[in-house]
Amino acid sequence: MIAPAPRALWRQAVDAAVIVALGTLVTLTFGPVFGGFRYLIAGLGGTALGVGVAIATTRGPLRGWLMTVAGVMLVYVVFGCALAVPSQTIWGFVPTAGGLQELLLGTVFSWKGLLTAEPPAEGFPSLLVVPFLTLLVSTAAGAALALGPRRVAPFGIAPPALALAVAISFGTADEPYSLLTGVGFGLVALGWLSWRAHERRAGRRADARVGTYLEKTESGGRRRIFEAVAMLAVAGVAGTAVGHFATPDVRQVLRDDVQPPISLADYPSPLSGFRQWHKTYTDESLVTVSGMPEDARLRLATLDTYTGQVMGFASESDESGSGAFALVGEEIHSEQSGEAVDVDVRIDAYQGIWTPTVGYSTSIDFEGDRAPGLQSQLHYNGNTGTAVTMPGLQPGDEYSLSASVPRAPQIEQLRGAAVSEIALPQPASVPAQLQSWVQTHGTTQTSTLDNILHMQQQLQGGAFSHGLESDPLPSLAGHSVYRIADMVAEENMIGDDEQYAVVFALALRTLGVPARVVMGMYPDGGFTSSSVSLTGSDVHAWVEVPFEGHGWVPFDATPPEDNTEINLDPPPKPQPQPRVLQPPQPPNPPQDEAPDAAFDDGDAVEDDAEELTGWMLWLSIGALALGVLLLLASPFIVIALLKRRRRKRRMRAPDMRDRLSGGWHELVDTAVDFGAVVPAGATRREVASELHERYPQSDVLQMGDIVDRGVFDADEPDQADVRAFWEDVAKTAGGMHASSSRRERLRAALSLQSFRLRARERRSRG
Structure with missing residues (x-):
């Protein structure tokens, strides 16, 4: 018997080049989620290494699938740190123990990390493992099949196609080059498959010598080539047209259905511990900042959900998403416009997960010994401009941030601007006394802005007190529905930023105006010098209202701190209102809560049950469809298995x-x-x-x-x-x-x- 002649080297080179081309298109598909250029190094490097492994293990003494698998594992360990974890190498290519650990752990944890990370994800440790490993494995398997026996060569398209599906699924809904990469992938794959099919038919004619039927088709060879090229051209044009007109308005990817790693609805509201900062750190420096704009404010937390006990965060399922924080790297994608600033922050006595920011951050870069841990656990909410780092900030930590800070408009600039229609979670409870107060002070003006300003003026006429021993007026802490009801029921209100901000926000929400409470820090006179130390007395809370063309605009409802007498220019008495019964007092009035006190999210169990039910429904539908397909295909499967069993019995x-x-x-x-x-x-x-x-x-x-x-x-x-x-x-x-x-x-x-x-x-x- 004469063995078939080996394929020409140029034909094998074409096979390898096709796999490289498909790997390049898959790599480009990862671009929108990673940004920058490092993903290109990881993806193209994995492609080159995968094809190289396949070439080395499909010929000579290293031939065999076991050798291909071993080769993939070897190059992953040897070259993985340099291509996927460059920050954990010496001189950019020598692996370190920490780099190898991150590389190996990345094979398991980087997939979920990429789904929960906020694009661009290039700056995240170990996330480049996803494109590197995907391209390495898919191109090695694809090239090994393409360079193997004729009967399995067409299956070489399957691994790169699976890699393309992975790149799309782990990408973003915004994919500017999806049409180009998809059509390009299809054209390259179809063209190569047609070429290999023609080559396979020619090989069978030469091997079997049963060419009576096939010889009749020789004269049509050129015609078939022309028809194949025409078919590819038509398929490309048709695919482009269909893709353009049939593309859905919203592209669905896995990150749309995967919950972020943390939800701040499960964490305590920082506003519940507001007075602790004033009581414990009145004259002690919490943070030192430099580079802040004069009228800017350092933001700790943005709160838009009132539970009746505290002002906190919405769950990730709510439209506002104030409690949904996504993992981010050194670079943060932001579409907000404003003044570009660079701010340096040094943590002094401040401690906690809430990371002080300004405006809408575009990058946060930690420094010092704890930088890797803080950076890898940095989460950001682009809707509210709030950041948290899960290890928690400690004295001595430092970081620099770049941000876009919208300039606060003057009141005259807001006249004529409509309040933006933004959906926020409805308050769980609003005291009847506050609703009555709003009817008196919030519905008497000609415009929404005038009503806002009138209520702000009325609140600023109240008395100020932190309830400390040094304050002349007593004032209870907290901002529960009972504390708010007692406050507005008095002829003269008494409280501090915590109570006045919550009263103002709930009053606006009663009128249908979206309003949220922000807790942060700023000096009373503004940031007048290049470097400013902020103490506990600089911790404040204020209200923000969205206006068309201006974004979220801050409003201060807290009276001046020297308003310490209850008879200071009292506002005119309102018209008599029907007497409203005050709700009963709780059995245990709320006490001062520590900054890290937790509260319950009563909807968590119900949401989990609904999510589980949804998953079970889809799994049941999928299992039923698969069962029907298997039932319909069972006769054909049985016939094929019987013939295979007969052939093996004869051969053995x-x-x-x-x-x-x-x-x-x-x-x-x-x-x-x-x-x-x-x-x-x-x-x-x-x-x-x-x-x-x-x-x-x-x-x-x-x-x-x-x-x-x-x-x-x-x-x-x-x-x-x-x-x-x-x-x-x-x-x-x-x-x-x-x-x-x-x-x-x-x-x-x-x-x-x-x-x-x-x-x-x-x-x-x-």
């Missing part, structure tokens, strides 16, 4: 004569399934003659003689000769497939004629 017969005759039976059965007629009781030579008439250029006559000699010869056939005979059987059967149409091949695969033939033979012998 213990006696070499039986194994040789089994090969002949396999060839005859293949021909019968393709429609050949074998007379009952015919000898092997007669059967060979019938098959030769159907396939005149085949070697079926010689093969019949070989079987006769092997079966009736005194010496048992050699095992190597039997193996070579089975290879000839496979080639001749392949020629039968190649000389048949698709319909004939499908009919042969499902035919039971060969089983009926063997059943007749068994009955005749019996």
Whole structure:
């Protein structure tokens, strides 16, 4: 037997180049979620290494799938740090113990990290493992298949296609080049598959020498090439047009359905510990900042949900999303406009997860020994401009941030501007006393802005007190519904930023004006110097209201701190209102809460149950659909398995004569399934003659003689000769497939004629 000639090197080079091209397109698909250029190094490096491993393990002494797997693991460890974790290397390419640890852990944890990270994700430690590992494995598997035997080569497209699906699923809804990469991938894949199919048909003609049917198609070779090119062009144009007009308004990706790693609705509201900062750190420096604009404010937390006990954060399912924080890297994507500033922050006595920011951050870069841990656990909410780092800030920590700070408009600039319609969670409870107060002071003006300013003026006429021992007026802490009801029921209000900000926000919400409370720090005179130390007395709370064209505008409702007398210019008494019964006092009035005090999210269990029900429903539908498909396909699967089992039984017969005759039976059965007629009781030579008439250029006559000699010869056939005979059987059967149409091949695969033939033979012998 003559072994088939190896494929030309230029053909193998084309196969490898196609896999490289597909890997490049997959790499580009990761671009929007990563940004920058490092993902290109990781993805293209993984592509080159994967194809290199495949080339090395599909020839010579290293040939075999086990060697391919071993090669992928080796290059992943050797080159992974330099390409996927460059920050954990020496000189940019020498791996370190920490880098290897991050690389290996990244194979498991980087996938979820990428889904929960806020794009651009380039600055995240170990997230580049996703494109590097995806391209390394997919191109190694794809190239190994493409460079392997002809029958498996077309499957080389499958691994890169799966990698493209991964890149799309782990990407973003905003993909500017999706049409280009998708159409390009399809054209390259279809073109290569057509070329390999043509090459495979030519190879079968040469191997099986059953070319009577195929020779008729030789003259149409050029015509088929022209038709293939035309088909690819039409497919590209049609795909582009359909993709342009049929693209959904919102692209769905996995990150849309994956919950962020933390939800601040499960954490205590920092406003509940507002007075602790004034009580404990009145004259002690909390943070030192430099580079702040004069009228800017340092933001700690943005709160828009009132539970009746505290002003806190919405859950991630609410439209406002004030409690949904996403993992971010050194760079933060922001679409907010404003003055670009660079601010340096040093933590003095301040402690907590709330990271002081200004405006809308575009980057936060930690420094010092704790920088890696703080940076890797930095979370940001782009809707509110708030950041948290889960290890928590400690004295001595430092970081620099770049931000876009919107300039606060003057009141005159707001006249004529409409209040933006932004959906915020409805308060769980609003005291009747506050609703009555709003009816008196919030509905008497001609415009929404005038009502806002009038209520602000009324609140600023109240008395100020932190309730400390040094304050002349007593004032309870907290901002529960009972504390707010008591405050507005008095003729003169008494409180500090905590109470006045909550009263103002709830009053505005009663009028349908979206308002949120912000807690932060700023000096009373503004940031007048390059470096400012902020103490506990500089901790404030204020209210923000959104206006069209201006964004969220701050309003201060707290009276001046020197308003410490309850009879300071009292506002005019309102018109008598119907008496409203005050709600009963709680059994345990709320006490001062520590900054880290927690509160319950009563909807968490219900949300989890709804989510579980949804997943179970989709899983049930998927399982039902899969079961129906398997049921419909079961007859075809059974026939294919029976033929496979019969072929293996013949190939593995213990006696070499039986194994040789089994090969002949396999060839005859293949021909019968393709429609050949074998007379009952015919000898092997007669059967060979019938098959030769159907396939005149085949070697079926010689093969019949070989079987006769092997079966009736005194010496048992050699095992190597039997193996070579089975290879000839496979080639001749392949020629039968190649000389048949698709319909004939499908009919042969499902035919039971060969089983009926063997059943007749068994009955005749019996």
